[in-house]
Amino acid sequence: MAEPILEVRDLVKHYPLTRGILFRKQVGAVRAVDGVDFALxxxxxxxxxxxxxxxxxxxxxxxxxxxxxxSGSIRYKGExxxxxxxxxxxxxxxxxxxxxxxxxxxxxxxxxxxxxxxxxxxxxxxxxxxxxxxxxxxxxxxxxxxxxxxxxxxxxxxxxxxxxxxxxxxxxxxxxxxxxxxxxxxxxxxxxxxxxxxxxxxxxxxxxxxxxxxxxxxxxxxxxxDRVGVMYLGRIVETGTDTEIYEHPTHPYTQALLSAVPVPDPAAREHRERIILTGDVPSPTNIPSGCRFRTRCWKAQERCALEVPALAVPEWFGTAGGPAAHDSACHFAAEKQVVPVDEDGDGPG
The missing domain is CATH 3.40.50.300 (P-loop containing nucleotide triphosphate hydrolases)
Structure with a gap:
């Protein structure tokens, strides 16, 4: 992509939670947006x-x-x-x-x-x-x-x-x-x-x-x-072109979202694997440690609770290249075709 017209770096928005009437004291924050990066x-x-x-x-x-x-920056034409x-x-x-x-x-x-x-x-x-x-x-x-x-x-x-x-x-x-x-x-x-x-x-x-x-x-x-960013609990967890995200998703959350997309073709619907997430979305006032999706993820391991995954191309995809080699914030990112693809390659819809 040429020089972006709009560039967002480490964008954060926290809404303070306070207690008291005469003497208000901040006791926490709603972390609505917690470090978003993208360019347009x-x-x-x-x-x-x-x-x-x-x-x-x-x-x-x-x-x-x-x-x-x-905190963070929103740059329009560099400003x-x-x-x-x-x-x-x-x-x-x-x-x-x-x-x-x-x-x-x-x-x-x-x-x-x-x-x-x-x-x-x-x-x-x-x-x-x-x-x-x-x-x-x-x-x-x-x-x-x-x-x-x-x-x-x-x-x-x-x-x-x-x-x-x-x-x-x-x-x-x-x-x-x-x-x-x-x-x-x-x-x-x-x-x-x-x-x-x-x-x-x-x-x-x-x-x-x-x-x-x-x-x-x-x-x-x-x-x-042209490009898609998938957000979960205040952060972008996967980003790439429409083909990369829809036909070659690597983050478990993206795969779960795509599995819920209605498929009009009954034959294709029978062969689709439905991924049903357990539990509720955590409160933005109490974000899980490490990977924030780990409480609902079927791949979660001990590492997921200790380390925050970076939004980057997984190293095991970087050398091979291809559409699966796009940014994904998961320690165990793996390609999985969830949505059945039409003959024209457009997928459902």
């Missing part, structure tokens, strides 16, 4: 997947500076944006926009569609001349597949899929270079999900956008992503 290239899509509560949305909020990290404020931060935010998860609560019900999409121009007046804004809003509605005549309607007059298109249009208003999409299709019907994902795919080609695409649905992530 121009025009690339990085998918981030994982269970609820693993820290995906917290990472998204830190990327657009809605949350300040406890650490975690240290910016005022005008400098405002300038960066113009180039890093966000599409929120819930299309019903992310739009102000008291504002018309024209006002919602045009609001970024009020915050960044240099992006469009005042007399040209209404035309720009109409163009954006057309770009996302909505009738420009809807400009004076209110959010309650639209379906969920249409509202998410409005959210995407708002994100595109300032012509950003990076869009952080936090589960943009999880609240939509399956048929509408496909429409929105295809729309985002087309817009990426038209505008040269880079996406950080967060989702639960692994089939959708594979459809849109």
């Amino acid at each position: 290239g121009r025009g690339e899509t990085l998918g981030i997947v994982g269970e609820s509560g693993c820290g995906k949305s917290t990472v998204a909020k830190m990327l657009v500076n809605l949350e300040r990290p406890t 650490d944006i975690t240290r910016l404020s005022g005008r400098a931060l405002k300038a960066v935010r113009r180039n890093i926009q966000m599409v929120f998860q819930d299309p019903y609560t992310s739009l102000n019900p008291r504002m018309t569609v024209g006002d919602i999409i045009g609001e970024p121009y009020d915050i960044h007046p240099e992006a469009a001349p005042k007399g040209d804004r209404r035309r720009r809003v109409r163009e954006l509605l057309d770009v996302v597949g909505l009738n420009p005549e809807y400009i004076n309607r209110y959010p309650h007059q639209f379906s969920g899929g249409q509202r998410q298109r409005i959210g995407i249009a708002r994100g595109l208003a300032l012509r950003p270079e990076v869009i952080v999409a936090d589960e943009p299709v999880s609240a939509l019907d399956v048929s509408v999900q496909a429409q929105v994902v295809n729309l985002m795919d087309r817009l990426q080609s038209e505008f040269g956008l880079a996406y950080v695409f967060i989702a639960h649905d692994l089939s959708i992530v594979r459809h849109i992503s």
